[in-house]
Amino acid sequence: MASGKELCEGVEWRIRVVDGSSEVLVPPTGLARKVWLRTKGLISGLGMKVRMFLKQAWDMGANDPRKVIHCIKVGLALTIVSLVYFMRPLYDGVGGNAMWAIMTVVVVFEPTVGATLYKCLNRVCATCLAGFLAVGVHWIASQSGDRFEPFVVGASIFILASIATFSRFIPSVKSMFDYGAMIFILTFSIVAISGYRVDKLFDLAHQRISTIIIGTSLCILVIMLVCPIWSGQELHSLTVRNMDKLSDSLDGCVRQYFTNSNGEDDQKLQGYKCVLSSKASEESMANFARWEPSHGRFNFRHPWKQYLKIGASMRSCAYCIEALNSCINSENQAAESIKKHLSTSCLKVSSSSSSAIKELAESVKKMNKSPTIDLLVEEMNSALEELHNDLKSLSHLLNPSTTAENQISATGLVPFMEIIPMVTLASILIEISVRTEALVGSVEELVKESEMKDKIVAKEEKPEGTMKALQRV
Secondary structure: OOHHHHHHHHHOOOOEEEEEEEEEEEOOHHHHHHHHHHHOOOOOOOOHHHHHHHHOOOOHHHHOHHHHHHHHHHHHHHHHHHHHHHHHHHHHHHHHHHHHHHHHHHHHHHOOOHHOOOHHHHHHHHHHHHHHHHHHHHHHHHHHHOOHHHHHHHHHHHHHHHHHHOOOOOOOHHHHHHHHHHHHHHHHHHHHHEEEEEEEOOHHHHHHHHHHHHHHHHHHHHHHOOOOOOHHHHHHHHHHHHHOOOOOOHHHHHHHHHHOOOOHHHHHHOHHHHHHOOOHHHHHHHHHHHOOOOOOOOOOOOOOOHHHHHHHHHHHHHHHHHHHHHHHHHOOOOOOOHHHHHHHHHHHHHHHHHHHHHHHHHHHHOHHHHHOHHHHHHHHHHHHHHHHHHHHHHHHOOOOOOHHHHHHHOOOOOOOHOOHHHHHHHHHHHHHHHHHHHHHHHHHHOOOOHHHHHEEEEHHHHHHHHHHHHHHH
16 A cells, blocks of 8 residues: 555656666656746745844834834824814814814824924924915905906916025025925915815815814924924034044044054044034034023023034044044055054053043033033143144154164164155144144033023013012912
C-alpha cells in the first residue's frame, strides 16, 4: 500500500549511476507552484514592510509623545465640531455651511499654541474683513445696474486680490499676516462671486463667519486646555540645547585633534550642524510665540526677537567650528613639533570658550545672569593672550640663527608649509573666542530685557490688585 501511494504521488527525485557517476534529477516545478511561491514571497515581503513601518511609528511616538497627543487633540476637536450636524439649533443657524467649521479645524489646528492662535486669529479677522468688503462691493455693483454689475465685481476682485497678494511680499506683513492675506483673497472672491448669483448674500456671509468662529474657538479651547505645547517654551528649550551642542562640539573637536583620542562620540562632535540648520525653526517659533498669552515664566511681551539674535551669534560660532573641523581633517597636516608647541594654549582657548558657552546655556535656562560668566570670559581672554604669545614664538622656529630651532627640528629649520595648518587652526580658535564674547553680550541683553519686561508687567498688575483690595474693603 505504501509503495502504491508513493507511485501515485509521483517521483520526487531519482539517481542514475552511469560509469560510477551519479546524477540527481529533479522534476520541473508546475505553473501553479510557481505562482504560489511568488505570491507567498510577495505576502511575506509586504508583511515585513508593514511590521517595520509599525515599529518605526511606535519608536517615533515613544521618542516624542507630544506627536501622539497632537493627533488625539485633532481627533477630539473634529469629533466635537462634527456634533454641529447633529444639533438641530446649531445646524439651523448655519445651514449647509456647517462643513466650513470642520474645514477650519482641519486647516488651522497646529501642534503648538502659538501656531494655532496665529492661524485662528488671522482666519477670523481676514474672513470678517473680506465678508464686509464683499457685501459693500455687492451693494455698489447692484446700484450700478445689471449692465455694469459684472464689471464692478470683476474689477474689485482684481484690485483687492492684487493688493493682498503684493502685501504678502512685505516682510513685516508676511511674518504676521501671511495666512490672513491668503484667506482674505479666498473669502472675498467666493463671497463676491456668490453675491452676484445668490440673492441671500447676507445669510451666506453670516453663516460663513459663524462657522469659522465656531471652528476657531473650538481649536483654541482644545489646544490651550489639553496638554498645551507652547512655541515660546519650545524656542527657549531649542536655544539651550543648541548652546550645549555647540559647546560639546568645540571642546570635543579640539581635544580629539591634540590628544589623538578616538573615544569621542561622533554625534556629539557633529552637534554644531544642528545649530546651522535651526534658523528656520527659530524664526517660525519666535513668530508664533508673539501670539501666545502669558505662560509659565514667559510674559506676553517677552523679548522673543532677542532669541533670533542669540541664534545668529551661535550660527556664526558654528560656522567657525565647521571651518575648524575642515582644517583638522585636511590632508595637509602640521608638523608634530609645531602641534605640540601650540597644543597647551589651543586646548586652553577651546576649553575656556566651551565653558563660557556652557555657562550661557545655564544662564538662558534659568533666565538670570550667571555670576561666573565674567570670570570665564577673563579666563578665555587670558588663554587668548597666551595663544598670541605662542604664535609669535613660531617666528623663531623659522629662523636658523636661533638656538630654539635645534630643540624643534634636527635639520635646524621647520618647513613653512607645515606651520600654515597650525596657524590657520589657531586663527580660527581666536575667531571663535571673539564670537563667543559676542554671544555673551546677546545672552546678557536677553536676560536684561526679560527682567525689564517682568518689572513692567508687575507694575501693571499691582494697581489692579490694589483696586481689588479696596473694593473688598
